Amino acid sequence: MAEQMKNEEAFVHNEENILEVNHLKKYFPIKGALGTKRGAVKAVDDVTFSIKKGTTMGLVGESGCGKSTTGRTILRLIEKTDGEVYFNGIDVNKLSKKELRALRTKMQIIFQDPYSSLSPRLPIGEIIGEAVREHGLVPKEELDEYITKVMLSCGLQPYHKDRYPHEFSGGQRQRICIARAIALNPDFIVCDEPVSALDVSIQAQVINLLKDLQDQLGLTYLFISHDLSVVEHISDTVGVMYLGGLVETGATEDIFANPLHPYTKALFSAIPMPDPEIKTDRIILEGSIPSPANPPSGCKFHTRCSECMEICKNKAPEARDMGNGHVVRCHLYDK
């Protein structure tokens, strides 16, 4: 408890962490008639986590739980409502436009849908090289060579440079998106469901590419996905989100071997296993995710929880460290 108080008073930057998110909130206002404010959708509601340099953090949860909004708010693609985001110890939200622009080269994003995130009017070479030229990272005469190098490292051929996005398949488009992100030589990349739109065999190629690039360039990823098997494969730490809040965080091995929160347990038991002989005792969650505009009182999960107690309905659970950085927010573990 004392530690938590300290956290709220003054934020201490840890040199090992590349990204520190502190009580981040993002509310989208619901406008009524004549622009009056009727309420807010609490897309991200008090999220705190940090990522160590060179590691991957996976963010999982159902659709609508605020995973993507978290990713975008961190990059300041949308402005936060409250809280802080520290990138290498710098508060991203306090930067001026000019400073933020310079920092953009260090933080990049890969979007989910490779079909809509590439401009159909630009050739691939221009898509990848545009930002590099704008930021003046490479001398003009070496730019062409540099783009070739980046393309080769992402498994694209140099002759693809003059082609347009519609000439490529989904997997190759995702490679182009990856090339565009790493061309700026970033330290940190938000991968927003990068493989969800791809086939299983193509998915494996893209995941392998992301892992290879991480090894070569020492990248840090925030990997947002709803596919738990992919997250387990690629991540070092995992955060499970439900209705705008993190319910459980910890090392991948800990979370997958020993899920503590009832939501995490239900989520994991819902994964279909590719083995006809395994019959899991499935915890089926009743109903669907409540509206984030009007979240339930107390613990947000209590309406669907199988182990709901009286206290859950009134009081939101505190974060509790169960050892080895495994943090859970649930009244079941109150002492």
Place this chain on the structure above:
Amino acid sequence: MAKKKPEGYLSAKESRRISRENRKITNEFEKKRKRKSVPEEEYVTVMKDEGNVLEIDNLHTYFFTDAGTVKSVNGVSFEVPVGKTVGVVGESGCGKSVTSLSIMQLVQRPQGQTVDGEIRLNMGDGKAYNIVNTPNYKMQGIRGNYVSMIFQEPMTSLNPVFRIGDQIDEVIALHNPEMSKEDVRKKTIEMIELVGIANSEGVARMYPHELSGGMRQRICIAIGLACNPKLIIADEPTTALDVTIQAQILDLLRELKDKINSSIMLITHDLGVIAEMADYVVVMYAGRVVEKGTATDIFKNPCHPYTIGLMNSKPVVGKKVDRLYSIPGKVPNPIDMPNYCFFKDRCEMCVEGCAGAYPEMVKLSDTHYVSCYRHYDNAQKEEK
């Protein structure tokens, strides 16, 4: 200097020529299809095995495009036994969906045509219809009544301007013209309750946009099952849904299948879903069946290199691997298929015979079939 033509480039003249030829072929098919009355002997057949609800025999569905003929389904054969679930797996573009559309006769005409093969649908009493030749006026009685389909996207497969109840009413009223309006509505409410929606009266008055994805998929299932079909074709029913909702929907499908005693043909690319649901598995690649067998056959003893590759490329929870296997290369161009094994160029287990003609289906056990040269020797030994 003349600009170099990229690979696969077609001149306008060439394209026109192909288009003319295609029109000749498709017109033939269309003429046959548009006849006002078709003699019964053309489409009434008998099942090879009465225990099957559906038998697909050497099905060929081609698309005649201006760039060339795309053989989407190129000699597919499998059976769906009564009361069982058959899973069809494969990557996008391998012909799974076109196979299911052929069964419903919903392939985009005139360019898409079933050119060869038989689809035998068990109508009961020892009678069977060959769907390929069944005229449209007969098909209308079959669709929704004997075979029904659940589509991938619950967002787009419901009509946004009609209330949920009216959309379910329509199916029931069309197939049971003798029912009164009140009876139809009663049955609709019953169906909504059957798929596990509590507030059935209220939901019947709602529009699709008021429901979540999982609820909409339940409604699609209710529409599909409204007339107690013998066969349910579920085309990626859970791909657009979250894992927790997916678990709910799969549970529901399994339960309802037993309740109304029908069979399911489940099309998906998720091996996990297949392992959980299916009794039999059919693996498709580039318009052909490469391997089929019971779920245990396929998952415990995968024999075709493509099946093995597919299994290895999927990360599995609780199984740590450093690097995922990825099948090298890509699917061959559907317009210009090679005349040897379609998988040879991506295969890492090639043997000498692979350069020869496309391998025949060989029998490994009573239920397990594979189309690969590597298993020719084993299979022959077994037959002796």
